[in-house]
Amino acid sequence: MSEKSSIAALGDADTVFAFKAVGVDAYPVADEAEAREKLRVLARNYDIIFITEQYAERLPDLIARYKTRPFPAVIPLPSSSGSTGFGRAGIKADVEKAIGTDILQVEEKKDDKR
Amino acid sequence: MAVMRVNPTRMELTRLKGRLKTATRGHKLLKDKSDEMIRQFMALIRRNLALRTEVEAALASVLGSFMLAKAVSSPTDIEEAIAVPGRRVKIKSGSKNVMSVEVPSFLVDASEKGEIFPYGFASVTGELDGCIGQMSELLPLLIELAEVEKTCNMLADEIEKNRRRVNALEFVMIPEFTETIKYITMKLDEAERANTIRLMKVKSMIEGRKQ
Numbered sequence: 001m002s003e004k005s006s007i008a009a010l011g012d013a014d015t016v017f018a019f020k021a022v023g024v025d026a027y028p029v030a031d032e033a034e035a036r037e038k039l040r041v042l043a044r045n046y047d048i049i050f051i052t053e054q055y056a057e058r059l060p061d062l063i064a065r066y067k068t069r070p071f072p073a074v075i076p077l078p079s080s081s082g083s084t085g086f087g088r089a090g091i092k093a094d095v096e097k098a099i100g101t102d103i104l105q106v107e108e109k110k111d112d113k114r
Numbered sequence: 115m116a117v118m119r120v121n122p123t124r125m126e127l128t129r130l131k132g133r134l135k136t137a138t139r140g141h142k143l144l145k146d147k148s149d150e151m152i153r154q155f156m157a158l159i160r161r162n163l164a165l166r167t168e169v170e171a172a173l174a175s176v177l178g179s180f181m182l183a184k185a186v187s188s189p190t191d192i193e194e195a196i197a198v199p200g201r202r203v204k205i206k207s208g209s210k211n212v213m214s215v216e217v218p219s220f221l222v223d224a225s226e227k228g229e230i231f232p233y234g235f236a237s238v239t240g241e242l243d244g245c246i247g248q249m250s251e252l253l254p255l256l257i258e259l260a261e262v263e264k265t266c267n268m269l270a271d272e273i274e275k276n277r278r279r280v281n282a283l284e285f286v287m288i289p290e291f292t293e294t295i296k297y298i299t300m301k302l303d304e305a306e307r308a309n310t311i312r313l314m315k316v317k318s319m320i321e322g323r324k325q
Binding site for chain 1: 152159166173177178181204205207209216217218220246250257259261263266268269271273
């Protein structure tokens with residue numbers, strides 16, 4: 001896999017279009033079932049898969065399965081219709097898993113007070 | 115804590131003492147590992163958060179301008195312009211070792227040279243050029259985000275696993291061993307005393323018979 005390791009973008013046509021323009025392999029999908037099928041296939045052939053948050057949110061089981069493996073890295077990104085906060089929620093979940101509480105949020109609140 | 119079901123013998127006692135020593139040492143080592151992993155994780159997660167904030171903001175603006183570019187010229191023109199990308203982004207992926215966790219590392223393969231703009235300038239407006247330029251600048255950041263985020267995911271998982279190990283040692287194994295060792299010691303002492311008493315009794319019986 002190492003020789004053809006490259007990047008894929010999965011999501012709605014408008015978002016994926018931007019990735020295609022810079023040479024990322026783009027896979028536009030129209031609905032959840034199609035995205036699920038495509039992600040399974042892509043996971044075998046790509047090292048980095050960017051997926052729009054809208055679809056990532058609807059495929060939590062697949063995302064969770066790839067999360068603890070070194071490859072592929074499935075990264076949720078906001079789509080052209082804006083961010084749903086799913087990516088940030090992922091970071092928060094990581095912190096909570098590792099430390100027990102979301103200390104980053106506490107820090108942010110502290111900054112607000114200053 | 116429950117005492118293990120073992121024969122209260124001297125051999126078992128020696129064996130258990132050895133295991134307790136190993137468990138204590140293992141506990142200390144794992145705890146140190148946990149501390150270091152959390153330290154590294156904190157640095158990484160901060161980087162992750164910063165990167166994500168940056169990337170999300172940049173991506174939103176780029177995607178916005180893409181929409182604009184699409185609106186300015188006809189969609190079919192643009193579709194046609196980028197239908198065949200000038201180059202395909204390739205990455206070299208290897209693996210790194212962070213506290214004995216195998217994490218991926220991605221490197222943009224610079225050997226793959228190609229034109230950024232895959233189209234002639236006649237059919238397309240300047241907006242699209244700008245978008246593609248911005249997007250190309252964003253790409254290294256996106257790849258770094260992928261690497262950092264993946265590392266964070268895996269490290270978080272490993273920290274959790276490690277914490278379970280530490281807790282199992284601290285709250286189950288080690289108390290169990292200490293209790294069992296105590297139990298065996300007490301049993302052995304008891305046997306020793308019983309033996310002494312028995313000897314004393316026998317002695318007094320023999321002396322009683324002599325008289």
